[in-house]
Amino acid sequence: MSSKALPAGRQARVSVIMSVYNGMPFLKDAVESILNQTYENFEFIIVDDASTDDTWQYLKSLKDRRVRLLKNKNNLGLASSLNVALRQAQGDYVARMDADDISLPKRFEKQIEFLLKNPSIDLCGTWADLIDENGKIIGEKKFPKRHLAIIRALLLLSPIIHPTFFAKSEVFKELKGYNPRFEYAEDYEFLLRAKEKFRFENITQKLFQWRLWDERRSRAQMEKIDQADFKVKWTAFERGYFGKSYLIIVFLKFLVTFVTPYFIKKAIAKKVKLA
Known part of the structure; x- marks a missing residue:
């Protein structure tokens, strides 16, 4: 998509990828926040990473045709599970989501609009409100906007909130997804590889609620x-x-x-x- 536009009249399709391990009780809110997006042309690929709670039962109850369910026989971890989802992705764009966070309704609409208006950008994230276990806003997270500032920030940390990643599909294809050797920092390592070829930007709007809770x-x-x-x-x-x-x-x-x-x-x- 970096070299050519979509055919006239065709709406871009988004592949939303999410892995979940024992996602209850936050999973339902996370899933509903995706299904309620104002931009509706997406497939929602959810990988159950061998959960032992009621996660799979809840997922199986979903009736939305956009949902595609996969289940690992063994617990593989986030990076490997996201790669499982990526192998099934068919969209023009890939969007990330986590099982305990919330995407605000216009998140996809704003991100796809941004990338269409800025064709030189290959991956974008958004700012976020921070919420606690009860959904109460306890802070905010604002990372640098421009590509060069993001590259400088990569010296110290991953300056794009991972579950807000929204990228052209070829970014993930050319990088062959995530490297499971870097579990718990797979997004950081991914961006370091991506910076050699692709351009990033953060949308300066809070389109996401990022949950910080005691387990983290x-x-x-x-x-x-x-x-x-x-x-x-x-x-x-x-x-x-x-x-x-x-x-x-x-x-x-x-x-x-x-x-x-x-x-x-x-x-x-x-x-x-x-x-």
Whole structure:
């Protein structure tokens, strides 16, 4: 789609990909937020990653013809499950969604409109309100808008909210999806690979509600995320993405990951609402 427009009269189709593992009780709100989008020409590919709660029973109860269900025999993790969905995707665009968040009704409408008006941009995200377990807004997340600012921010973090990814399908095809070696930071590593060829931008509207809840701040979860983030930064250094001076940032991340006490990391994460 970067080289040619859609045939006249054909509306672009979106493949929405979502993986879920034990998604209750937030799953229903997440699914309904997609089915209630004002832009209606999409397929919704949901991969149940071997859930042990009532997730599969709920998914099977859905009657919307746009929903396509897949079920893993074993728990594969987010990156591998998203790749399962990507292999089935048939849309002109691919949109991400997570099973505990909420997409506001005009999210897809605004994102597809943005990419059609800005053909040089290959992937866009949006800003978000942060919500707690009860759906109460507790903050907001605004990442840089322009491509070059996003590239600079990639030195430190993933500056596009992963479940707001909305991209031309060839972005995922050419990169062969996510790398399962970087589970818990698969979006960060994906953007680092993508920056070599594709252009990004964030829409400066809050079109998403990103849920921060206690499980995301648990010691086990934060340690996994920190270690994955360190692994991505070390790999970025090895690949030469940011030059030799990037080793300083890698070393600082090593200290944060393996030396800083958990209670300090949790306090900082809550303060800046990164977790």
